[in-house]
Amino acid sequence: MSDTTATRLVADERARSAERARQADSRRRVLQNAGVLIPFLLVLVAGLAFVPHFASGSNVTNVLVNAAILAIVGYGMTLVIAVRGIDLSVGSSQALAACVAAAAVNAAGPLVGAVVGVAVGAALGLVNGVLVTRLRVPGFVATLSTMSVFRGLVLLFTGGAPIMIASTSFKSAATTSVLGVPVPFLVALVLGAVAWFVLDRMRFGKHVVAVGGAPEAAVDTGISVDRVLLLAYLVAGAAAGVGGVLLASQLGVVNGSVASGLELQAIAIVVLGGTSMAGGRPRIIGTFIAALLLSMINSGLNLLNVPSFYQYVALGGLLVFALSIDGAQRAAVRRMLEGRHS
Amino acid sequence: MTAVVQVLDVVQEYPGVRALKGVSLDLAPGQVLGLVGENGAGKSTLIRILGGIEQPVSGRLVVRGEDRTFRGSAESQAAGISVVSQEFRLVPQLSVADNVFLGHESTRAGVVDAAGTRARTAELLDQLGLDLDPDRPVSSLTVGDRQMVEIARALSREFDVLIMDEPTAALNGAEILRLHAIVRRIAEQGKAVVYVSHHLDEIFEICHDVAVLRDGSLVAHAPTADLDEARLVEHMLGRAPQTYERGAVTEHAGEERLTVRGLRVPGVAEPFDLSVRAGEIVGLAGLVGSGRAELTRALFGDLPATSGEVRVDGRAVRLRSSREAVRHGIFMLSEDRKGEGILPHLDVTENAMVSRDRSGLGLLRRLLPVPADESAQFERLRTDMRIRVPHGRQLIGNLSGGNQQKVLLGRALLSGCAVLLLNEPTRGVDVGAKVDIYQLVKQLAEAGVAVVVSSSDAPELAAITDRCAVYFAGRQVAELHGRDVTEDNIVSASVGQTVQEGSDV
Numbered sequence: 001m002s003d004t005t006a007t008r009l010v011a012d013e014r015a016r017s018a019e020r021a022r023q024a025d026s027r028r029r030v031l032q033n034a035g036v037l038i039p040f041l042l043v044l045v046a047g048l049a050f051v052p053h054f055a056s057g058s059n060v061t062n063v064l065v066n067a068a069i070l071a072i073v074g075y076g077m078t079l080v081i082a083v084r085g086i087d088l089s090v091g092s093s094q095a096l097a098a099c100v101a102a103a104a105v106n107a108a109g110p111l112v113g114a115v116v117g118v119a120v121g122a123a124l125g126l127v128n129g130v131l132v133t134r135l136r137v138p139g140f141v142a143t144l145s146t147m148s149v150f151r152g153l154v155l156l157f158t159g160g161a162p163i164m165i166a167s168t169s170f171k172s173a174a175t176t177s178v179l180g181v182p183v184p185f186l187v188a189l190v191l192g193a194v195a196w197f198v199l200d201r202m203r204f205g206k207h208v209v210a211v212g213g214a215p216e217a218a219v220d221t222g223i224s225v226d227r228v229l230l231l232a233y234l235v236a237g238a239a240a241g242v243g244g245v246l247l248a249s250q251l252g253v254v255n256g257s258v259a260s261g262l263e264l265q266a267i268a269i270v271v272l273g274g275t276s277m278a279g280g281r282p283r284i285i286g287t288f289i290a291a292l293l294l295s296m297i298n299s300g301l302n303l304l305n306v307p308s309f310y311q312y313v314a315l316g317g318l319l320v321f322a323l324s325i326d327g328a329q330r331a332a333v334r335r336m337l338e339g340r341h342s
Numbered sequence: 343m344t345a346v347v348q349v350l351d352v353v354q355e356y357p358g359v360r361a362l363k364g365v366s367l368d369l370a371p372g373q374v375l376g377l378v379g380e381n382g383a384g385k386s387t388l389i390r391i392l393g394g395i396e397q398p399v400s401g402r403l404v405v406r407g408e409d410r411t412f413r414g415s416a417e418s419q420a421a422g423i424s425v426v427s428q429e430f431r432l433v434p435q436l437s438v439a440d441n442v443f444l445g446h447e448s449t450r451a452g453v454v455d456a457a458g459t460r461a462r463t464a465e466l467l468d469q470l471g472l473d474l475d476p477d478r479p480v481s482s483l484t485v486g487d488r489q490m491v492e493i494a495r496a497l498s499r500e501f502d503v504l505i506m507d508e509p510t511a512a513l514n515g516a517e518i519l520r521l522h523a524i525v526r527r528i529a530e531q532g533k534a535v536v537y538v539s540h541h542l543d544e545i546f547e548i549c550h551d552v553a554v555l556r557d558g559s560l561v562a563h564a565p566t567a568d569l570d571e572a573r574l575v576e577h578m579l580g581r582a583p584q585t586y587e588r589g590a591v592t593e594h595a596g597e598e599r600l601t602v603r604g605l606r607v608p609g610v611a612e613p614f615d616l617s618v619r620a621g622e623i624v625g626l627a628g629l630v631g632s633g634r635a636e637l638t639r640a641l642f643g644d645l646p647a648t649s650g651e652v653r654v655d656g657r658a659v660r661l662r663s664s665r666e667a668v669r670h671g672i673f674m675l676s677e678d679r680k681g682e683g684i685l686p687h688l689d690v691t692e693n694a695m696v697s698r699d700r701s702g703l704g705l706l707r708r709l710l711p712v713p714a715d716e717s718a719q720f721e722r723l724r725t726d727m728r729i730r731v732p733h734g735r736q737l738i739g740n741l742s743g744g745n746q747q748k749v750l751l752g753r754a755l756l757s758g759c760a761v762l763l764l765n766e767p768t769r770g771v772d773v774g775a776k777v778d779i780y781q782l783v784k785q786l787a788e789a790g791v792a793v794v795v796s797s798s799d800a801p802e803l804a805a806i807t808d809r810c811a812v813y814f815a816g817r818q819v820a821e822l823h824g825r826d827v828t829e830d831n832i833v834s835a836s837v838g839q840t841v842q843e844g845s846d847v
Contacts, residue, residue: 011473014473017482017484018475018478018482020482021478021479021482021483022482024482025479025482201453201454201456202449202452202453202454203447203449203452203453203454204452205454206436206440206444206447206454207444209433209435209436209440210433210436210444210445212435213433213434213435213436214431214432214433214434216429216431217430217431217432217433217444218433218444218445219395219414219415220393220395220415220425220427220431221415221431221444221445221446221495222414222415222416222417222419222445222446223416223444223445224416280433280434280435281435
C-alpha cells in the first residue's frame, strides 16, 4: 500500500515539474515576443502621434523598403547567430554586392546584374565559411577581418567613384508597388517565410539548432557541424547580396561606402527579435518585426531632423536593450525551472 | 558464435598518456558484457573509439568480419553501433522527439515528418515506461528523464551493438529496474550490449560476462558467474580493496557550528531546520528533485532564501552570494566537479590554494603567493590526502575523478571553513578512491568542521554520516540517528515510505 503512495507522490511530482516546464516555456515566449512587440507598438504609436508625415505614403514606402533590406540581411544573421557564430562582414559584403551588381546591370542588363549581385554575396559568405570551418578562425575574428578586406575590395572596385545605374527598369524595381506593397517588402516576406519554414520544419533547421544549442551533441549524433556552419555563413553572404541588389535598385547610385555600420543594425534586430546570442534559438519572425521597428525609428528620427549622430546613440542603446532582454530571458527560464514562482 | 564486433590490439595515446595499451575484445550477439574499471582505466576511450568519435593510434576494429575505420560517429552508427554516452548529449532547445531522431530524421525532401517522429518517439518512450510528452523541450526535463531520452535515442536507431556508459548514474530505483529489463530484452533479440557501470551489483545482475580494464590494459575477462564482487574489485584495483570502517558512533558534544532555523527556500515545501555540531557529519538524502540540492545551494548563498536564519558559530549570517558564504566560513563542493569544481587549466597546487584563508599571512604574501610556500603546503596535502599525482605542477584536468575530488577537499581544508557542504562527494569516483575520500571527510570532521553530505548514494550516507535527514518532494520525511542510519532505512524513506515500513521494499 505504501508502494502505491510512493508511486502517486512521484507521479504528482512529475506532473508538477511538467507544469513548471510548460510555464517556463510560455513565459519565455511571452518575454521573447514582448521584447520586440512592445517597443514596436510604442514606436509605432509615438511615430503616428508626434512625427509629422510619419504615415504619409512616401514615408511608409520608405520605411517598408528599408525594413525589407534590413530584414533580409537579418535572416542571414539570424542563422549565423543561431549556430553560435557572428558575421560582422555583412555591411561590406552588401556594399561589394551592390557595386558589382550596379556595374553588371550597366554592362549586361538588370536580370544578370541581380543574379551577379546575389552570387557575389554568396561567394563572400563562402569565404567566411571556409575561414571558420577550414582554417578554424573564430567567427568573430574571421568576419572582423573580412569586413575590412571586403570594404577594401569594394573601394578598389569602384575606385572611390560612385556608379550610376542607367537601367530605369532596375531602379524602378525597388519603388514599384504591388497592391500598395513595395516589391522589396514582398521579397522580404517571401524569403522570411522560406527561412522560417526551413528552420522550423526541415532537417537542416533541426541541425542548425543542434549545432548552436549543443555542439557536442551534434557531433555525437553524426551531424556534419562544419557543413552546417559553412552553409550558415554562405546563406548570410547570399542574404547580404540580395540586400545589396535591392539597395542598388533603391538608391540608383552606389559607391564604396554604402551600408557601413550595417552589421550593428543587423545584430541589433536579430537579438531584439528574440534570437539568443547563446545559440540554438533562431527567431525569423522576431527578426522581421525588429527590422520594421528599427526602420521606423530611423525614419522617425530623420523626419524630426535629429542629427545622424543621435541615431548612432539610439542604435547602440537599442542593441544594449536587446541584449539585456536576452539575458533576462535566460534568467527567467532558469528561475522557473528551479521552481521560483515570482 | 561469431563476434559482431571485434576489437583487436587497439592502442590509443593522448599527449603524455597512453590511454589504451593494446586491448582486444570480442562482442557476441546476445551477450551483455559488463565493462568495469577505475576512472582513467580507459573505458571511456574504448567507447569513444567504438563510437567513431576517436580514431585509435593502432589496432583494428572488425565489424561482422570486416575491417573498419570510423572517421566519425555517423559511420559507426551506420555500422550498427549505438552509444548511450555518459555525458548528456541532448540539445536542450529541441523537443524530446526531435532529440530522439536527431541526425537520422525521417524526412521527405528535407522536410521533417513531425507527426511520424512524434508517434515513433511516443512508442519508444512507452517501451521505456516513461510518461513524457514528446513535444516537451529537453531543457525542461529532470536529469533522470534526460538519461531516459538519451537511451530512447540509442534505441531509435537500427543497431547490433548497444554501448551504455553508466546509464543508471542519474536514475532512481524503479527506473533502474526498468532499464535492466530493457537490456535483457535487447540481448534476447540477439544484439550485443556493452554495459559500463560503477555499481558492481548491477554488473552481477544483468551481465553475462565482465571485462576489467586497468591502466589501459584488459586485466580480466570472464563470465560473471565465475567472479564475485570482491574478486572483481581486486581485478580493478590490482590489489585487495580496503574497506571503510565506521568508528563507533560517538555522541558529539562539540559546539554547534551551523544552526539553521526556518529557512525557506523556493521549490522546497517546508521550512528547513538543521543544526550541526563540530565534528559531526550530517547526511541529506533523497531522490533527485526532492529538494536537498536546493537546500545546500541556499546554504551556500547560491539560491536566495526567502526567510529564516542561519548561524555559523553562533553568529547570524546573511547569505546572498557564494562569496559571502565563503567569508562566513561555509564552503561547498559541487556535485558538478568538472563544471563548478576544478579549474581545469590550472595545476593541482593552484587548484588547492585558490580559496586558501590568507588572513593569517602578511600583506606581501597575500598579494604575491610564494611558490615555495605553496608547494610545501601542497606537499603536505598530497601526503595527508594520498593524492596520486607525480608533482604539484600537474594539470588537474588530467587526473581521475577521485584525485580531483581529493584536491578539492584539500581546497576546502585550506579555506579554513567552519562548515563544509558536500554534494555527491564520490560521484564518478572509483571504489579505491572512495574509501580515501570517506576517511578524509572523517578527518575533516574530527578537526572540528561541521560536515553536511548531500548524496543520492544511500550506502555512502550509511557509511559515513552520524545523522541523516531524508527528503521527499520538498519535505523532510525522516531523520535517522546513529544505528538507524542504514541503507535500507534511507532508501525506503527516500521513496516516501516511513521507516517502519522500510522492510517490505
